Amino acid sequence: MITLGTTSGMALGRTAPNGVPRAASDVRDAFGRPVRSLRISVTDKCNLRCGYCMPEEDYVWLGRQEILSFEEIAVLAGAFSDLGVDRLRITGGEPLLRRELEVLVGSLAADPRVRDLALTTNGVLLPRLAGRLREAGLGRVTVSLDTLRPERFLALTRRDAHAEVLRGIGAARDAGFERLKLNTVVIRGFNDDELGDLLEFGRRAGAEVRFIEYMDVGGATRWALDRVVSRAEILRVLEERYGAAVALPNEGSAPADRFVLPDGLTFGIVSSTTAPFCGTCDRARLTTDGMFFLCLYARDGLDLKRLLRGGAGAGEIRDAIAGAWRARTDRGAEDRLALGAPGRPGERGVLYAIEDLRRDVHREMHTRGG
Numbered sequence: 452m453i454t455l456g457t458t459s460g461m462a463l464g465r466t467a468p469n470g471v472p473r474a475a476s477d478v479r480d481a482f483g484r485p486v487r488s489l490r491i492s493v494t495d496k497c498n499l500r501c502g503y504c505m506p507e508e509d510y511v512w513l514g515r516q517e518i519l520s521f522e523e524i525a526v527l528a529g530a531f532s533d534l535g536v537d538r539l540r541i542t543g544g545e546p547l548l549r550r551e552l553e554v555l556v557g558s559l560a561a562d563p564r565v566r567d568l569a570l571t572t573n574g575v576l577l578p579r580l581a582g583r584l585r586e587a588g589l590g591r592v593t594v595s596l597d598t599l600r601p602e603r604f605l606a607l608t609r610r611d612a613h614a615e616v617l618r619g620i621g622a623a624r625d626a627g628f629e630r631l632k633l634n635t636v637v638i639r640g641f642n643d644d645e646l647g648d649l650l651e652f653g654r655r656a657g658a659e660v661r662f663i664e665y666m667d668v669g670g671a672t673r674w675a676l677d678r679v680v681s682r683a684e685i686l687r688v689l690e691e692r693y694g695a696a697v698a699l700p701n702e703g704s705a706p707a708d709r710f711v712l713p714d715g716l717t718f719g720i721v722s723s724t725t726a727p728f729c730g731t732c733d734r735a736r737l738t739t740d741g742m743f744f745l746c747l748y749a750r751d752g753l754d755l756k757r758l759l760r761g762g763a764g765a766g767e768i769r770d771a772i773a774g775a776w777r778a779r780t781d782r783g784a785e786d787r788l789a790l791g792a793p794g795r796p797g798e799r800g801v802l803y804a805i806e807d808l809r810r811d812v813h814r815e816m817h818t819r820g821g
């Protein structure tokens with residue numbers, strides 16, 4: 452197995468009483484939001500073609516030389532940690548397609564400033580990789596599961612891999628991750644009749660389900676307002692089956708609102724489309740070719756790879772990130788909401804046409820990392 456050398460070229464002198472190094476500074480954006488979590492996309496490739504994310508068969512891919520090495524990712528992640536990031540989520544594309552991902556996991560997990568190291572995956576390759584990733588230090592896993600019906604899965608993803616995903620969820624549970632979550636994008640006319648069944652599946656699998664409103668992100672070129680099932684509607688459907696859902700206290704800046712049902716079962720709703728949570732958003736995004744985005748909806752990003760490969764030192768990279776974050780005024784989902792919400796149709800259509808995405812692949816959800 453390959454191992455990485457130390458990544459803390461930006462090690463900090465100050466140490467908190469519990470022994471964990473403190474962040475260098477508490478960088479706030481223009482609305483006072485700190486930077487606390489970083490989504491790291493490790494590949495733009497995917498082995499599925501979900502209709503809400505990659506509805507085309509072929510895409511423009513990033514060049515091989517553009518892709519950051521694990522060492523480069525670790526250096527950039529370290530720079531973010533210097534500024535206060537203590538939660539990392541590995542994503543993609545499909546992150547499990549990146550070879551020897553456990554090496555990166557081991558390196559990120561070794562940084563004492565990283566409090567939470569999680570992965571979002573479609574689960575297809577988990578049966579093979581769950582144990583290795585857990586051993587390498589991965590803390591949590593979220594698996595995307597939109598349907599319990601193989602024929603629907605095939606229609607949605609255009610790949611016959613439903614059984615592997617279900618096996619992958621079992622493998623993640625057996626590997627002993629701290630918390631297992633299932634992400635379900637709810638789409639009217641596709642899976643909105645499966646909400647309770649998915650909760651029951653989650654109960655049996657030892658996983659908490661998070662229902663995600665269908666978002667008009669880049670890549671969702673078939674998005675339409677009338678296919679969005681709102682948080683209010685999701686709650687109404689579940690309450691009809693289970694009784695009143697009680698809201699649980701908010702976990703800081705976590706995107707999901709969590710609820711508990713009368714029988715004790717908990718679940719989450721991520722209402723990015725009808726009730727966005729930009730006001731507390733502390734998430735930064737790093738693409739697999741080193742672009743830093745301030746928001747899921749941001750049109751442009753900052754090219755950290757160019758800085759890194761151009762020989763910039765640790766301080767310079769950190770200053771560039773901090774400078775961009777301080778100037779941040781992004782509230783992408785709120786801006787989209789202002790265009791019209793379900794039941795209040797306005798101007799809101801797809802974010803980008805496919806031609807725009809082909810011109811700038813960084814606008815794709817699968818490049819940017821969901």
Ligand code: SAM
Binds near residue numbers: 497594595666
């Ligand atoms: N391939 C991995 C997966 O599917 O879990 C990780 C990357 S994927 C882009 C991350 C998350 O974004 C998934 O849970 C996926 O369901 C979600 N997602 C993608 N497109 C979406 C959309 N249009 N609306 C809401 N969620 C979306």
Ligand code: SF4
Binds near residue numbers: 497
């Ligand atoms: Fe589906 Fe994730 Fe692949 Fe997008 S990146 S097509 S959501 S599996």
Ligand code: SF4
Binds near residue numbers: 746781
């Ligand atoms: Fe954060 Fe942008 Fe998402 Fe709002 S839309 S929650 S600012 S990433």
